[in-house]
Amino acid sequence: MSETRTQLPKSNTGIRGLDDITCGGLPKGRTTLVCGNAGCGKTLMGVEFLVRGATEFNEPGVFMAFEETADDLIKNVDSLGFSLKALVDQKKLSIDHVHIEHSGIVEAGEFNLEGLFIRLACAIDAIGAKRVVLDTIETLFGGLPNPVILRAELRRLFLWLKQKDVTAIVTGESGIDTLTRYGIEEYVSDCVIVLDHRINGQLSTRRMRIAKYRGSFHGTNEYPFLIDEKGISILPISSLSLNHEALDERISSGIPKLDSMFGGQGYYRGSSILISGTAGCGKSSIAAHFADATCRRGERCLTFLFEESPSQLMRNMRSIGLDLEQWVSPGLLQLRAARPTLYGLEMHLAIMIKAIQEFQPHVVIMDPISSFWSHDENFEIKAMITRLVDYLKYAGITALLLNLSSDGEFMEHTDTGISSIIDTWLILRNIELNGERNRGLYIIKSRGMSHSNQIREFMITDSGIDLNDSMNTNG
Amino acid sequence: MSDKKLRDSSDDFEQHLDAMTEDKYSLRLYVAGMSTMSMRAIDNIKRICEEEMKGRYDLEVIDLYQRPSLVADEQIIAVPTLIKKLPHPLRHIIGDLSNKERVLVGLDLRKKI
Known part of the structure; x- marks a missing residue:
């Protein structure tokens, strides 16, 4: 009778971002395979799944470790902010280390893994567990003879887990032609997550992909993820669509005469602004004015610096009469510096999004985006900036991007590559005219508002930026 | 003198070996x-x-369903598991023990082939 389609029941993982891309979590009461190379974060994902379950969803969990002892595990994840000891004491978590003697086992006939079943059943029943992690069950293949029996028994184990109605994660090491070394993905049919740790141009990025999720929608892309002091966070940035709300409110650029070029009111809130210009033409100064104006309104501004240190920027801005330091200690201005070559693009994006989520700024400034172009993966850079701009628009955050270009190059690859996603585009350039070399500023486009078509002479003075009237008045 | 000592210790070894097989x-x-x-x-x-240890063995059969805590204590994964507690070294022999030669190897009653 009812037309509503029901999705599979899901179990919230509580891992930041994972629930978004799985549309609600892992399949409840079923087994999920998490596979990847050594050091890709499988164990941690399992641990966090249990910790979040125990602390946020009141679902106790069993961690069955085939590789690490309980003490080692507790120590290893302690640095990531998970205190397993306390959860064990509260009977919300049980850690069971299954030791497999590699040398002392002799096979003399048919066997099964009932010992493992009994052990797991004991652990589950003892604390009323709803979640189970088996890390890494494939170790059994190294310790026990007869892979044929082991395969049959693992198949039986996964069915048994389903009957037990626990939501389980099984981890597996990547194989050469298969997702896992012993091909156990054949038996885990509901959900498969692949973790990856890739090096590209000497930069490493962790990525996650849902290879399979039976009976559910899920994001199909590769998502970068971070492991930091709060555990795993996955950033499903590209899942955003173009349905953000356009805001009518206008905010000042911090330079009254620039505001006047936009009909006297400045930029739209939540729009994205690109400032292109040659070296030393004053891009950072325009950005600093905007940051200052933002903080003066009592709003928060987050600036990413890719070429200067925060103290260098503040010193330089003092020389034109802007005191940015006063906004740092009240928590209105945050300056974050990172070398573009420090991480991969995905990681930069992930870190920026995370910083944005934590600081909740009204304005984000990137100074400059051109420093990424040295990565020579223009397509990916454009994709990254598009995703960031989309994200900011969606969140209603005004974005100011600075781009360094050489004279006469404006229409070429760099700017045009991203100009389509930009609402307001300002250009600063040196103009040689009548025996003078002046800085000129003009607006190439500004969506949804009337704007000046003049080239204004642009001056950096001791007391900030000033714009002269139209350049054509003196020539 | 050193010759004698050498012989003594090898005698000791032989004696121990006899004692062990008698264990x-x-x-x-x-x-x-x-x-x-x-x-x-x-x-x-x-x-x-x-057939092989008449009069010098002590066998106990334990049902793990009755005493599940022993699974962890004895680190048993596969069943049936036969554990040789004594003489040392401790050994796990898994399976239904239908392969007698393998059982004897596991019990150190046969040399590994």
Whole structure:
């Protein structure tokens, strides 16, 4: 009778971002395979799944470790902010280390893994567990003879887990032609997550992909993820669509005469602004004015610096009469510096999004985006900036991007590559005219508002930026 | 003098070896319920004990369903598991024990082939 389609029941993982891309979590009461190379974060994902379950969803969990002892595990994840000891004491978590003697086992006939079943059943029943992690069950293949029996028994184990109605994660090491070394993905049919740790141009990025999720929608892309002091966070940035709300409110650029070029009111809130210009033409100064104006309104501004240190920027801005330091200690201005070559693009994006989520700024400034172009993966850079701009628009955050270009190059690859996603585009350039070399500023486009078509002479003075009237008045 | 010492210690070794083979075998067979596999394993080990260790073995059969805590204590994964507690070294022999030669290898009654 009812037309509503029901999705599979899901179990919230509580891992930041994972629930978004799985549309609600892992399949409840079923087994999920998490596979990847050594050091890709499988164990941690399992641990966090249990910790979040125990602390946020009141679902106790069993961690069955085939590789690490309980003490080692507790120590290893302690640095990531998970205190397993306390959860064990509260009977919300049980850690069971299954030791497999590699040398002392002799096979003399048919066997099964009932010992493992009994052990797991004991652990589950003892604390009323709803979640189970088996890390890494494939170790059994190294310790026990007869892979044929082991395969049959693992198949039986996964069915048994389903009957037990626990939501389980099984981890597996990547194989050469298969997702896992012993091909156990054949038996885990509901959900498969692949973790990856890739090096590209000497930069490493962790990525996650849902290879399979039976009976559910899920994001199909590769998502970068971070492991930091709060555990795993996955950033499903590209899942955003173009349905953000356009805001009518206008905010000042911090330079009254620039505001006047936009009909006297400045930029739209939540729009994205690109400032292109040659070296030393004053891009950072325009950005600093905007940051200052933002903080003066009592709003928060987050600036990413890719070429200067925060103290260098503040010193330089003092020389034109802007005191940015006063906004740092009240928590209105945050300056974050990172070398573009420090991480991969995905990681930069992930870190920026995370910083944005934590600081909740009204304005984000990137100074400059051109420093990424040295990565020579223009397509990916454009994709990254598009995703960031989309994200900011969606969140209603005004974005100011600075781009360094050489004279006469404006229409070429760099700017045009991203100009389509930009609402307001300002250009600063040196103009040689009548025996003078002046800085000129003009607006190439500004969506949804009337704007000046003049080239204004642009001056950096001791007391900030000033714009002269139209350049054509003196020539 | 050193020659004599050498011979003495090798005598010692021989004596110990004799004592060891005379040692009592302390065996535990862990099964899970009275399945046909369990019954087979029990029959097999009883027969092997009578044939090879008559009068010098001590066999205990334990059902893990009755005493599940032993699974973790003894680190048992596969069942049936036969554990040779004594003489040292400790050994795990898994399976229904239908392959007698392998059982004897596991019990150190046969050299590994």
